[in-house]
Amino acid sequence: MTKRKIESTDLFRLTSITDPQWDKHSRKFAFVQTTVHEEENEYRSTIYVGDLEGNAVPFTSGKGRATSPRWSPDGSKLAFVSNRNEKSQLYVMPVNGGEAEQVTFCKNGARGPVWSPCGTKLLFSTSVESAEDLHSTSSKSEEKKKPEPLVVEKMRYKSDAKGFLDNKNDHLALLDLKTKEVSLLTEGDRDYGSAAWSPDGTKIAFVANLEENPDVSLVSDVYVMDVQSKEKKKITHSNGFFSTISFSPDGQYLGFLGHEKEFQSATLTRVWVTQVATGETHCLTENLDVEVGDVAIGDFHSGNVNPGLMWTDESEGFYFLMSDQGATGIYFGSLDGSMYPIHLPDEHVYAVSMLTDTHEAIVGVSNSTDPGELYHLDFRSQTRTQLTKVNEAWKNEVELSVAEPIRYKAPDGWDLHGWIMKPAGFEEGKKYPTILEVHGGPHAMYANTYFHEFQTLTAQGFVVLFTNPRGSHGYGQEFVDAVRGDYGGKDYLDVMAAMDYALETFDFIDEKNLGITGGSYGGFMTNWVVSHTDRFKAAVTQRSISNWLSFYGVSDIGYYFSEWEVKGDMGEKVDKLWDHSPIKYVSDVNTPLLILHGEKDYRCPVEQAEQLFIALKQQGKTTKLVRFPGANHELSRSGDPALRIHRLDHIKSWFVEYLEGAK
Template identity: 40%
Template sequence: MSQQTPRAMTPEDITRIRWISDPQISPDGTRVAFVVTTLSAEKDEYVSHIWVVDTAGGEPRRFTNGPRRDTAPRWSPDGRFLAFLSERDPKKRAQLYVMPADGGEPVCLTDLKRGVSNPVWSPDGTRIAFLSKTGGWDEPEDEEEKKKSKPARVITVMKYKLNGEGFIHDRFSHLFVVPADGSAPPRQITDGEFHDSAPTWSPDGRSLAFVSARHEDRDYDNAADVFIVPAEGGEPRRLTDTAGPVAQPAFSPDGTQIAFLGHRYKNEAGRNMRVWTVPVTGGTPRCLTESLDRTCQPFFVGQGPEWSADGMYLTFAIEDRGDVPLYRVRADGTAPPEPIVTGNRQVTGFSLSRGGLLAFTATDPVNPNEVFVCHADGSGERQLTDLNRAWKQEVALSRPERFTYERAGYTLDCWVMKPFGFSPGRRYPALLNIHGGPATQYGHTFFDEFQVYAGAGYVVIFTNPRGSQGYGEAFCRAVIRDWGGCDYEDVMAGLECALRHCDFIDPERLGVMGGSYGGFLTSWIVGHTDRFKAACSERALNTHYSMFGTSDIGHSFPEMYSGGALPWEDLDWYIQHSPLTYAKHITTPLLIIHSEDDLRCPMEQAEQLFIHLKKMRKEVLFIRFPDENHEMSRSGRPRHRLERFRYILDWFAKHLQPEQVAARARAAVS
């Protein structure tokens, strides 16, 4: 029987992939629980279940069967139970459940109107701490009451809204504790007009550490602190010194130290988040990663350092030239950090067992996330899952080729992906992609968008210009006061690098695209060059001066990247570094995509650019997605994500592949 010829990846393939996340190894190291998410275009929703795989090998098996989303699996200390979050009632937000680890009926422990997040078992397995929001006005359930006017919102702080959540000025996240056997309702542990996060238990179970900003100037800076509060409730005690942002605290096994991520700079962009420890009795925090010029808080990992069971090491992830490896460092600071899980890939989550096994999820450009296990020093690595094996056999995926180029004393990376059906001797249109942030990175990860564009016949080019993470703090901070300067030059130099090395790129059929900061740079590029035949600017920052007062982070983000200048102090910077200022020079056909509930780069950013271009009778298409926020391309409704792909592919086909558009039209007529 002949083997089927692999086909091109299409937008619909995002509904065929099993997206794996959150690997949690059991305390005895025999099993790993993880989350598998699929997208349903038919139901227009995400469905997540918890799966389990044995570390000794064997087929993974589905553990939960909730109708919607089961997430956040957490083993009890004795390994007999799994706690998890589930949206079992379509009218309620995720609640906390506990289920025997060998199977059985889950028991619901909470019924909180605002839902539950971040479950953490107590060391003795009798209680579970979690976060839930309190306060705020609730939409009435009665239909007659819904018709009445809503109360006014009284705003006294700048940090009153958040993308993806809405208004947060009167809703505060706090710690709760509930008995694991369901014998009593949850009890609120912290309170006040503060947002608490990242709870973690002390080894003796008497207290909880968490992160919160409770200082007087919390509305004016990005600093936070690690606090400790009695597990029965009481006044939290501040442990750190409010020097800058902190995140993800973790008690040492002997309970004498707390490790956390942070840096000691208030309101400064592009700083490395480092690994620190501080005594639980208080004192000056000690940095363990000073010699490692990389951030220890990768954008897509979302967790902090983990202690080894003997308290000797801390394991953590970093961003490094397109990779996300795992490192570990001695907790006493006597040796520099060392890499333990490396390669041209990105680790997206990890956990440690008591016996020294390390479970992690990792992805590379042609492999979505799978689950792996190794020893705590990185040796003996084995892959435990291959849930997308059948799909990968069906689809032809493009592996990027890496090139380097020099700019201003830095070595930069550029990647090029060949299109589906590549044939030597032919020339192909190319799409230059620009990442968001700017303090993020492109690199060795499976990115569905790139594979879809390659599948549609495009060469895909991407690079990490100055301002990106993964190349050191100076590189990341090089764009401060220089948005549209060195970053623009680096991206254009990356394009030239690709053209030099790849004679199959047609220099007359180039497109450029990006989202968020990448949207900013796309809008900037087409206002400064007519090199591209078409462009797509998505969820872009187009005007610094209006973002300042309208974005959820507008009160601080432009200030940090302007070098500390406020609009009334240096309005020229805000105007000169805004793409809208140069819209009059745009001749490139431009597709503008934006979400109507975007609070990060508000809709007015897109509206202003669109109206400017229409007034000048330029070729522009404006696509607005209702009921979506800044994360639409990553986590929006499945039908919207598919629709977005269609608009992008149609736009670039019209301008870069007109012969294919004409051929499809002729075929439709015939």
């Protein structure tokens, strides 16, 4: 049977499986299955419950999204979040049949359910302006509100995820399932999150920035609160970013992930453990030169959950996710500081739920030719069993290109890593146009995972080359920090070295038909490349940075990111910001450049695209600007489905127009 070539609209045929949650009593697991409804142009998420024999049945039904399934301690119920009644609220439903009961009615919705150890209460997060917001799902007045000005007094007044910030804050609340009483555990003009419950039910842990001026003191501290008295004890020292908290089963230890900003935003995330009784805190992975957690870049799954430390029953060890050399896998660590890899495939382990007493896991795994399925891993017998086949029929229907790893050297001798994908219908002896992809971050990692954009381009007859230049995670602390203050320096040479290596190594690349594209930092690098070399015949820059001077004041992170990453500021180091701005060199751009940008991107605001477009047009350069209404920085990953297709089609069409040899 001849397989067909992938199209951008195959996005509507794919199924995403995320957030597996295993119940130790029944040995069943819940997970979230997300699809895109093409006609109504919306995402739909359903919670399924499956068993180790490969059976899985829907637990929820209807339109909208049901997410965050969490088993009650006795395994009899599932709490979950659903927007079936417009706003996302918490629901509880018996596992063995019955109706779902809506248990929160918060004005601004509810999320993140965490069961109390006794199973009679739910800890959750909600956005509130006052305690009244816990009980009212509608506004006080249904009348059309008159416009009001936005009064800004803080530097952090907008967010790419939330838009302009108002007087609401993210707080933790407690629901008594017997009395239905709801109460706030936190209050004030601060945000609280990453909640965890102590095994005896007397304490909760969370993260917050409670510094006097959080605009300037950019930290996220760990706190432990007594549920009855609401007295708080600070665990960390206002010098870093911490999150993803979990208590050990015996309640003696508190584990969390984070770092103390030694290299600002380029610092490796590490494992920390606090002895609850004494407050004594240690970093247990200080000598482990890998990034803890999953930092793989992809464009398919959204809603992945980092489980943090998954403790063994005896509270002496724990499992955790890590990222290394373009792969993500599972490590095991112990309180004595010993750490070792337990599952390190050349794949992307993007989700995990452990039964630590039997050393088993349910994992979500993806690779370059598989969008992702769930598997059962038994670490004792070293066996792996596939549990779902939601994308099997689609995979059998289409021609998929395998990402083949490459290793090469930078001009200064540093070891570099990447992948190359041959075009669909590849024939020996033929030469093909090639597109070099640059990831965002820059502190992220291309990985052994499915990338719909890459498959769409290979289906069009392009070779796709993608690599991890310095600044990427997965290759140690020195490597990830090396880009700071040097944007467009050795990272640029790394990107060009990838192209040089590919041309020297693979005779199927047409050196006269090369393209380059990337988003965010990858968009910056695309802009930088075309303003410093003419070797590429076409380029597409996405949600990019073109001017660090204006970025400083308009991005939701600009006022500190520019100082941390570019090492310039609006005082004595203004020239540093300008020297690293691609728009400074716009007169040297001769490559046809397509500019893609979301209208509501507050991370890299659309003015970055507008400046670049006008500067190029004014100088008679070949360019086009495509603006995506309502889209933020996450357009390619979780944005409006129809706009995601438009984005892919614009990228493809631009390269087809300017690179010869595409199909």
